[in-house]
Amino acid sequence: MSALPSRLERAFYARHTVEVARDLLGKVLVRVGPDGPVLCRIVETEAYHGHEDRASHASRGRTPRTAPMFGPPGLAYVYQIYGMYFCLNAVTGPEGFPSAALIRAVEPLPGAAFGPRDGAGPGKLCRLLGINRELNTTDLVAGEALWVGDDGYAVPPEAVLAGPRIGVDYAGDWVETPWRFWVGSSRSVSRARRSTASAAGQDPGAS
DNA sequence: ACGCTGATGAAG
DNA sequence: TTCATCAGCGTT
Numbered sequence: 001m002s003a004l005p006s007r008l009e010r011a012f013y014a015r016h017t018v019e020v021a022r023d024l025l026g027k028v029l030v031r032v033g034p035d036g037p038v039l040c041r042i043v044e045t046e047a048y049h050g051h052e053d054r055a056s057h058a059s060r061g062r063t064p065r066t067a068p069m070f071g072p073p074g075l076a077y078v079y080q081i082y083g084m085y086f087c088l089n090a091v092t093g094p095e096g097f098p099s100a101a102l103i104r105a106v107e108p109l110p111g112a113a114f115g116p117r118d119g120a121g122p123g124k125l126c127r128l129l130g131i132n133r134e135l136n137t138t139d140l141v142a143g144e145a146l147w148v149g150d151d152g153y154a155v156p157p158e159a160v161l162a163g164p165r166i167g168v169d170y171a172g173d174w175v176e177t178p179w180r181f182w183v184g185s186s187r188s189v190s191r192a193r194r195s196t197a198s199a200a201g202q203d204p205g206a207s
Numbered sequence: 208a209c210g211c212t213g214a215t216g217a218a219g
Numbered sequence: 220t221t222c223a224t225c226a227g228c229g230t231t
Binding site: 060063064065079080081082083084085 | 211214216
Binding site: 046082089102124168190 | 226227228
């Protein structure tokens with residue numbers, strides 16, 4: 001039923017990372033690997049914004065690892081965490097300003113060859129799609145191996161929920177910042193809906 | 208609640 | 220060179 005997805009352009013990623021993270025919900029993540037293309041729908045994201053955001057890798061400035069976050073919007077920032085997993089981010093905002101949207105969960109499209117929990121987490125989806133450090137700094141706007149498209153589907157605004165980001169207990173005043181976004185009706189989000197979850201409003205989270 | 212696992216960055 | 224710290228996951 002869905003049209004073939006059309007690739008998101010650089011202007012999509014060039015906006016405030018909170019807007020990008022929210023708008024990535026419902027978009028189609030396309031991975032073209034050795035075994036051919038795999039498509040899935042993004043249902044959970046998180047925003048990381050600038051050096052003041054103590055949850056962000058870039059909060060301590062530019063380092064070899066975080067350099068991609070300072071690059072042009074639309075790059076992939078892939079890093080390894082806990083020694084065993086990879087996480088995929090899309091670099092956002094203007095070039096030179098460190099911000100990115102973490103893709104935390106994807107759900108299968110109808111007829112997909114994997115289950116609803118196979119992409120339910122940032123490490124799981126990278127494992128599912130064969131995303132590793134080789135894809136770090138690849139261009140989601142121009143590359144062939146990994147990109148994000150729009151197939152015309154839109155998540156109903158009332159289905160978009162927001163809450164605190166996961167795994168950032170060290171982030172001080174930023175721990176409760178509600179920059180995690182997910183599709184409340186999806187079975188593929190990485191954790192059950194929190195009672196404190198709230199519908200994502202129009203306002204950007206903070207600044 | 209815990210173990211797995213190794214890159215990362217800061218300290219020295 | 221050592222050391223503590225992780226934007227997770229799976230099993231108990």
